[in-house]
Amino acid sequence: xxxxxxxxxxxxxxxxxxxxxxxxxxxxxxxxxxxxxxxxxxxxxxxxxxxxxxxxxxxxxxxxxxxxxxxxxxxxxxxxxxxxxxxxxxxxxxxxxxxxxxxxxxxxxxxxxxxxxxxxxxxxxxxxxxxxxxxxxxxxxxxxxxxxxxxxxxxxxxxxxxxxxxxxxxxxxxxxxxxxxxxxxxxxxxxxxxxxxxxxxxxxxxxxxxxxxxxxxxxxxxxxxxxxxxxxxxxxxxxxxxxx
Numbered sequence: 001x002x003x004x005x006x007x008x009x010x011x012x013x014x015x016x017x018x019x020x021x022x023x024x025x026x027x028x029x030x031x032x033x034x035x036x037x038x039x040x041x042x043x044x045x046x047x048x049x050x051x052x053x054x055x056x057x058x059x060x061x062x063x064x065x066x067x068x069x070x071x072x073x074x075x076x077x078x079x080x081x082x083x084x085x086x087x088x089x090x091x092x093x094x095x096x097x098x099x100x101x102x103x104x105x106x107x108x109x110x111x112x113x114x115x116x117x118x119x120x121x122x123x124x125x126x127x128x129x130x131x132x133x134x135x136x137x138x139x140x141x142x143x144x145x146x147x148x149x150x151x152x153x154x155x156x157x158x159x160x161x162x163x164x165x166x167x168x169x170x171x172x173x174x175x176x177x178x179x180x181x182x183x184x185x186x187x188x189x190x191x192x193x194x195x196x197x198x199x200x201x202x203x204x205x206x207x208x209x210x211x212x213x214x215x216x217x218x219x220x221x222x223x224x225x226x227x228x229x230x231x232x233x234x235x236x237x238x239x240x241x242x243x244x
Contacts, residue, residue, distance in 0.1 A: 016076050017041065018054040019061075021230030030055055030064035038073060052076040052096060056227055057085040059209050066092030076149075079226040082219025084212035086135040087202050090144040098169070099135060100222070101128035101162070102152035107218045123161045124188075128154075132162055133189060140194035142201045156181055164189035 017037050023029040034053040041051055053073055055061040057080040065075035074095035080086060081104055089097050105128040109116050121127065136148045149167035153159055156177045159170060164187035170178075178185070204212065213219055 016052045016054045024056040024058045027060040027064045062088045065094045081222040082216040096147045098149045098151040100152035102154040104128035129161045137194040138199045140191040141199040
């Protein structure tokens with residue numbers, strides 16, 4: 001919390017504060033922990049409107065985010081790989097989702113093995129780009145206010161292909177590559193273009209959501225992998241704090 005306090009004093013934008021990934025499948029615990037974070041932040045002078053609560057895009061995490069948003073606590077849903085996760089986040093009216101473009105790309109490249117042809121899977125044909133483009137267009141077509149923030153980029157081609165997305169989080173290294181690139185950077189995604197597309201609204205109850213996610217091997221595997229990694233990081237942090 002002290003680190004968050006310092007960052008808030010420097011950067012006027014919102015700060016993301018993450019709920020422990022070990023609570024990813026407990027809706028009530030996610031809500032309780034998020035409210036605790038908000039209270040702790042308030043105690044050190046960080047107002048609620050400066051905070052985005054970061055939750056995993058499990059069914060429980062998404063429903064917790066829906067509860068929190070109704071109380072004015074804005075949320076960032078992470079570990080989002082499958083379209084059904086994005087649909088459920090839109091239904092829950094969460095503030096922000098951050099689909100992982102690069103991790104989707106990694107999965108498909110690894111799955112294809114020696115048959116992968118990089119040139120055939122670049123720019124708009126990149127599987128991570130396709131995923132975010134579909135989500136963005138679906139949201140805009142159906143008047144969903146949830147913001148889409150593309151994340152976890154592997155190359156500047158992915159960034160260029162998603163120009164016009166609500167938000168993009170880009171590493172300093174890739175920003176430098178963009179500065180030195182001669183590739184044209186023009187808006188690709190737009191709400192105006194999305195309105196011309198066929199993207200009928202979809203709704204998921206819990207059973208339908210779990211089945212749709214189960215049908216998406218990439219989404220299922222990357223979500224589980226991400227939760228394990230975040231949980232392991234939490235254990236490491238606890239060990240460091242205890243040792244300090």
